[in-house]
Amino acid sequence: MQLIDSHCHIDFPAFDPDRAAIMAACQQLGINRIVVPGVSADRFAEQLAVVQQFQGLSPAFGLHPCFLTKQLIPDLDCVRQYCIENDACAVGEIGLDFYSGRDNQALQMELFEAQLQLASELSLPVILHCRKAHNEILHALKKLNFSQRGVIHAFNANHQIAKRYVDFGFVLGIGGLVARSNTHKLRQSIRTVGLAHLVLETDAPDMTPPGLSRRNTPENIPVIAEHLANVLKLDFYTIANTTAENTEAVFSLT
Ligand SMILES: [Zn+2]
Numbered sequence: 001m002q003l004i005d006s007h008c009h010i011d012f013p014a015f016d017p018d019r020a021a022i023m024a025a026c027q028q029l030g031i032n033r034i035v036v037p038g039v040s041a042d043r044f045a046e047q048l049a050v051v052q053q054f055q056g057l058s059p060a061f062g063l064h065p066c067f068l069t070k071q072l073i074p075d076l077d078c079v080r081q082y083c084i085e086n087d088a089c090a091v092g093e094i095g096l097d098f099y100s101g102r103d104n105q106a107l108q109m110e111l112f113e114a115q116l117q118l119a120s121e122l123s124l125p126v127i128l129h130c131r132k133a134h135n136e137i138l139h140a141l142k143k144l145n146f147s148q149r150g151v152i153h154a155f156n157a158n159h160q161i162a163k164r165y166v167d168f169g170f171v172l173g174i175g176g177l178v179a180r181s182n183t184h185k186l187r188q189s190i191r192t193v194g195l196a197h198l199v200l201e202t203d204a205p206d207m208t209p210p211g212l213s214r215r216n217t218p219e220n221i222p223v224i225a226e227h228l229a230n231v232l233k234l235d236f237y238t239i240a241n242t243t244a245e246n247t248e249a250v251f252s253l254t
Pocket of ligand 1: 007009037093203
């Protein structure tokens with residue numbers, strides 16, 4: 001059996017006290033790979049140091065829209081350099097957050113489109129962050145004729161939107177939200193696209209599944225897999241192995 005966390009910020013300071021213990025626990029649980037997205041250029045060095053310290057961590061580098069106050073267009077050169085020099089599996093996480101940043105939408109869009117172009121230039125997939133901006137993101141993918149695929153992370157939209165991402169070759173990142181009882185829309189999206197287009201993620205240290213009061217960690221991946229198994233009426237091992245294969249395929253992991 002194989003489990004992969006396709007989106008975890010294991011480099012964040014929240015894990016400084018016990019990162020080694022968490023990584024050891026993940027090995028015990030069968031979580032043998034974790035994709036670690038970047039958020040801002042000023043964190044890349046520290047992120048890389050963590051990725052190099054443990055086995056099974058695959059880095060991505062990108063400028064996250066929620067960290068925009070710190071992002072500069074010259075930081076794009078930094079993203080390019082880190083991706084090339086460190087065998088990045090994706091450009092990410094990138095995208096649009098119109099929930100927290102309503103006053104800087106034009107700047108977010110500029111940075112997002114520039115990073116989509118960078119991903120095309122480097123032949124890398126992308127890890128997309130989206131809040132209140134699916135139409136704008138899908139429009140940008142179409143406008144730039146983006147063909148590198150990727151993950152739409154923490155997916156929580158309706159099945160029509162889900163289908164549009166799948167048509168672009170994207171997979172949906174399924175995390176702690178699937179464990180909530182009031183997510184009819186998400187469950188319908190999951191059933192519409194099917195297991196072939198889904199990957200598991202925790203987004204730790206954020207997005208703790210309900211009922212687990214402590215900080216979110218990648219150790220919660222089996223909990224998410226179980227909830228997904230219930231939604232799709234499939235067994236745990238099929239969920240674990242297929243989502244792992246999907247993750248390896250989209251990020252060309254070996
Ligand atoms: Zn994230």
